[in-house]
Amino acid sequence: MIPSLLARVVLLATLVVGLAGAARAQVFNPETFTLDNGMQVVVVPNHRMPVVSHMVWYRVGSADEEPGKTGLAHFLEHLMFKGTEEVPSGEFSRIVARHGGRDNAFTSYDYTGYFQNIAVEHLEMVMRMEADRMTNLRLDENEVLTERDVVLEERRSRTDNNPSALLSEQSNAALYLLHPYRNPIIGWERDIRGLSREDALAFYERWYAPNNAILVVAGDITAEQLRPLAERTYGRIPAGEVPERIRPSEPPHLTERHLVMHDERVQQPSWSRRYIAPSYNTEDSDLAYPLQVLAEVIGGGSTSRIYQSLVVQQGLAVSAGAWYNPTAVDTGSFGVFASPRPGIEMDQLEAAMDEELRRILVEGLPDGEIERAKTRLRAAVVYARDSLHTGARVLGEALATGQSVEDVEAWPERIAAVTDEQVIEAARRVLEPTRSVTSILLPARAQQAGETDEQG
Amino acid sequence: MLKKAFFALVLLLLPVLPAQAAVQVERVTSPGGIEAWLVRDHTNPIIAVEFAFRGGAALDPEEKAGLANMVSGLLDEGAGDMDSLAFQRRLEDLAVRLGFSAGQDNFTGRLQTLTENRDAAFEMLRMALTAPRFDAEPVERIRNQILAGLRRELQDPNTVAFREWYRVVFPGHPYGRPVRGSPETVQAITADDLRQFVSRQFGRDNLVIGVVGDITPEDLGPLLDATFGDLPAEVRPALAPEVEPQLSGEVTVIQRNIPQSVAVFGEEGIDRQDPDFYTAYLLNYVMGGGSFSSRLMEEVRAKRGLAYSVYTYLQSMDRAAIMGGAVATANPRLAESIDLIRQEWQRMAEQGVSEEELENAKTYIKGSFPLQLDSTGSIASMLVSMQIDDLGIDYLEKRNEYFDAVTLDDMRRVAQRLYQPERLTVVVVGDPEGLSAAAQ
Numbered sequence: 001m002i003p004s005l006l007a008r009v010v011l012l013a014t015l016v017v018g019l020a021g022a023a024r025a026q027v028f029n030p031e032t033f034t035l036d037n038g039m040q041v042v043v044v045p046n047h048r049m050p051v052v053s054h055m056v057w058y059r060v061g062s063a064d065e066e067p068g069k070t071g072l073a074h075f076l077e078h079l080m081f082k083g084t085e086e087v088p089s090g091e092f093s094r095i096v097a098r099h100g101g102r103d104n105a106f107t108s109y110d111y112t113g114y115f116q117n118i119a120v121e122h123l124e125m126v127m128r129m130e131a132d133r134m135t136n137l138r139l140d141e142n143e144v145l146t147e148r149d150v151v152l153e154e155r156r157s158r159t160d161n162n163p164s165a166l167l168s169e170q171s172n173a174a175l176y177l178l179h180p181y182r183n184p185i186i187g188w189e190r191d192i193r194g195l196s197r198e199d200a201l202a203f204y205e206r207w208y209a210p211n212n213a214i215l216v217v218a219g220d221i222t223a224e225q226l227r228p229l230a231e232r233t234y235g236r237i238p239a240g241e242v243p244e245r246i247r248p249s250e251p252p253h254l255t256e257r258h259l260v261m262h263d264e265r266v267q268q269p270s271w272s273r274r275y276i277a278p279s280y281n282t283e284d285s286d287l288a289y290p291l292q293v294l295a296e297v298i299g300g301g302s303t304s305r306i307y308q309s310l311v312v313q314q315g316l317a318v319s320a321g322a323w324y325n326p327t328a329v330d331t332g333s334f335g336v337f338a339s340p341r342p343g344i345e346m347d348q349l350e351a352a353m354d355e356e357l358r359r360i361l362v363e364g365l366p367d368g369e370i371e372r373a374k375t376r377l378r379a380a381v382v383y384a385r386d387s388l389h390t391g392a393r394v395l396g397e398a399l400a401t402g403q404s405v406e407d408v409e410a411w412p413e414r415i416a417a418v419t420d421e422q423v424i425e426a427a428r429r430v431l432e433p434t435r436s437v438t439s440i441l442l443p444a445r446a447q448q449a450g451e452t453d454e455q456g
Numbered sequence: 457m458l459k460k461a462f463f464a465l466v467l468l469l470l471p472v473l474p475a476q477a478a479v480q481v482e483r484v485t486s487p488g489g490i491e492a493w494l495v496r497d498h499t500n501p502i503i504a505v506e507f508a509f510r511g512g513a514a515l516d517p518e519e520k521a522g523l524a525n526m527v528s529g530l531l532d533e534g535a536g537d538m539d540s541l542a543f544q545r546r547l548e549d550l551a552v553r554l555g556f557s558a559g560q561d562n563f564t565g566r567l568q569t570l571t572e573n574r575d576a577a578f579e580m581l582r583m584a585l586t587a588p589r590f591d592a593e594p595v596e597r598i599r600n601q602i603l604a605g606l607r608r609e610l611q612d613p614n615t616v617a618f619r620e621w622y623r624v625v626f627p628g629h630p631y632g633r634p635v636r637g638s639p640e641t642v643q644a645i646t647a648d649d650l651r652q653f654v655s656r657q658f659g660r661d662n663l664v665i666g667v668v669g670d671i672t673p674e675d676l677g678p679l680l681d682a683t684f685g686d687l688p689a690e691v692r693p694a695l696a697p698e699v700e701p702q703l704s705g706e707v708t709v710i711q712r713n714i715p716q717s718v719a720v721f722g723e724e725g726i727d728r729q730d731p732d733f734y735t736a737y738l739l740n741y742v743m744g745g746g747s748f749s750s751r752l753m754e755e756v757r758a759k760r761g762l763a764y765s766v767y768t769y770l771q772s773m774d775r776a777a778i779m780g781g782a783v784a785t786a787n788p789r790l791a792e793s794i795d796l797i798r799q800e801w802q803r804m805a806e807q808g809v810s811e812e813e814l815e816n817a818k819t820y821i822k823g824s825f826p827l828q829l830d831s832t833g834s835i836a837s838m839l840v841s842m843q844i845d846d847l848g849i850d851y852l853e854k855r856n857e858y859f860d861a862v863t864l865d866d867m868r869r870v871a872q873r874l875y876q877p878e879r880l881t882v883v884v885v886g887d888p889e890g891l892s893a894a895a896q
Binding site: 046080093098100144149152153154156163164267302311315337342374379380 | 471479497498500501502540544545549550551554568571593597600601603604607608610611612614640655657712713714716718746747748749754757758759760761763764765784785786816819820821823824825826827829830831833
């Protein structure tokens with residue numbers, strides 16, 4: 001499972017929609033401590049059921065791959081189920097299942113995560129197994145090659161069989177000129193075909209170490225109960241030398257890029273645009289909170305500005321909205337999208353979207369719209385606390401991408417503190433055409449009049 | 457580096473006590489006689505409600521297929537004196553989440569609210585159910601969204617394959633039509649149709665309700681009357697017509713120029729009320745329901761790298777039951793995947809499962825159950841399923857016993873009855889190679 005960019009946005013939306021209640025309210029009330037070897041531990045108590053969600057997040061993802069080795073982080077994630085001396089290939093998931101648990105893993109640009117959801121009485125068992133494969137992975141050449149075929153099938157299912165996913169992949173490659181965020185998490189097909197057992201083991205040895213990992217446990221447990229378990233499992237692994245994450249920085253973006261993809265499979269055209277944007281970690285990170293409010297105001301649902309204008313009032317689109325992803329080690333991204341109603345030309349839709357964005361920059365936003373959006377965002381905190389997994393995922397992602405527990409807990413206050421002026425200023429700084437890629441997905445090109453079959 | 461002792465411990469622990477679902481279900485009957493099943497949970501100041509009316513898309517008139525689905529998209533688009541925007545704004549201001557969905561046999565709704573906005577939230581639900589407006593603007597807008605969704609589905613080989621499979625297996629029956637309808641039938645639906653659906657389908661006699669969260673039975677009773685009391689006492693919804701699935705065992709190919717073929721396969725499943733249902737559930741876990749532990753995952757994915765995903769499922773509807781599945785494999789090797797699946801079907805029919813497989817299936821199915829109950833919403837949803845499927849209010853306590861009672865002989869007997877490789881009917885979307893030879 002790979003959270004695509006879209007999945008990341010969905011995850012963000014869960015946090016964002018889940019967060020009401022008073023600004024002073026804490027979000028997940030986690031407890032945290034650090035093992036002697038540098039492994040950070042976060043506990044999110046939730047005592048409804050005698051179960052836990054146990055996750056280990058590594059601070060390494062597809063953006064840490066070498067050129068020509070795209071897909072390696074994700075390939076390794078698959079191979080992590082291929083066994084150690086103690087737990088033979090394929091047994092990891094079977095042992096978890098035999099104890100009534102579920103397990104899986106995911107890879108993103110900046111992190112790789114492994115999780116098991118299981119009865120709390122088996123927590124120590126999965127901790128031992130997860131700690132075991134942190135250092136003792138053993139790979140058989142034939143199994144590696146078979147698993148590479150599985151990953152190629154995964155790529156076909158997710159990307160090659162889906163024109164929208166193919167265009168999205170091309171769009172990221174166009175948005176980032178140099179930064180590895182330009183490469184798909186699953187990898188380019190040619191690169192995947194070349195990945196070897198040695199590549200995977202080298203990547204594993206380079207990045208997988210307790211001091212580059214975060215343990216998050218949510219559920220029926222306290223930090224006091226967890227600490228001894230963590231010490232006698234992960235705590236026994238010595239810290240490793242983990243390299244700095246050095247990624248190429250982007251050169252200046254000077255051009256508006258327009259991508260048009262024709263594909264015979266397309267039945268419903270679509271329009272989207274993505275902008276390079278600040279993240280929590282970039283120099284202009286002060287814009288990260290205002291941008292979340294901006295995305296909510298202009299495109300966060302059926303009362304939002306873009307939806308009301310393009311879908312309801314003008315009737316140009318069947319759907320429309322905006323998103324923003326602030327959780328990245330390097331730059332974030334901001335996006336707007338719309339799908340046209342039948343008979344509406346893309347030019348007309350794009351002009352209407354541009355006009356909406358221009359109006360925001362020129363006229364600002366009417367009184368109250370920003371306040372309402374902030375209320376909506378904060379309203380989601382209580383709902384986010386309800387689910388066992390949301391807290392674990394949000395905290396894990398935050399810590400793996402350079403935020404702190406305090407940052408997550410302060411989220412409602414920081415959203416509440418955003419001013420109208422900051423939202424408009426953030427819009428001005430980010431909605432800059434030369435830092436954007438506009439992508440249009442269309443059906444197969446109609447044959448031109450007079451064109452012969454041979455030419456077509 | 458790690459002590460061996462731990463791994464010995466793993467093996468010793470294999471027969472494991474499942475975590476007991478610490479969930480108490482109470483029956484609440486309102487002063488007006490409306491029943492709801494309640495699980496109190498005061499951990500967070502929120503309340504989740506799920507409810508269902510028996511009768512869904514399978515009752516849509518053929519020329520208006522997609523009616524139930526369209527109603528589900530419009531109930532929160534204006535009600536009472538509030539137009540669409542006012543209604544949506546009010547939901548947002550209250551931080552209330554309200555949504556509806558239509559299945560073949562049931563029409564489902566769900567509400568989530570903070571305790572502090574409880575009464576106002578239930579009032580929004582009352583209005584949506586009893587005074588939906590179906591104004592022209594939202595009706596056309598949602599119709600357009602549904603039509604766009606139908607066009608998008610045509611781009612997705614998976615959806616195309618599933619649609620075709622149900623069409624082939626249930627020809628001329630509502631179960632052979634998509635819940636969302638077709639472009640022609642969705643175009644044919646009028647605001648009057650939508651209103652008639654509401655008055656015909658929503659009644660207190662076909663309603664079940666589950667409530668979870670920060671509320672007491674004393675507070676819930678009057679709220680049930682206030683919210684659902686205005687619904688007609690009786691609507692007596694019809695049942696969909698009886699039907700026999702048509703399982704020719706053949707392979708149908710829909711030719712598409714894509715690199716990977718998607719295959720949907722299946723045959724007859726088992727009724728939810730059948731005494732052998734729990735046995736079938738265990739069998740399905742072993743075959744393809746058990747994620748990484750299933751036979752199909754092992755044979756198709758782990759051993760041969762033929763697919764990223766291969767799975768099976770049981771679907772028990774009011775009038776028919778299906779045991780289906782899906783796999784996606786690159787065109788040159790798709791035939792191999794289908795061959796393997798047929799072989800596994802055959803092996804299951806002939807040999808059933810091993811004692812170890814049965815025990816593993818039981819421990820997983822019992823032990824993982826509490827994992828499904830990980831939020832107020834998911835528990836409310838379970839309460840509704842328990843009522844729709846007539847499982848009894850003590851189902852959460854009894855569930856483990858039902859699985860424990862299944863023997864290896866039961867597994868053999870039911871496997872023989874259910875798994876009939878010659879009836880395994882397949883639809884492929886893609887450009888598969890050498891399929892006809894493999895499928896014979």
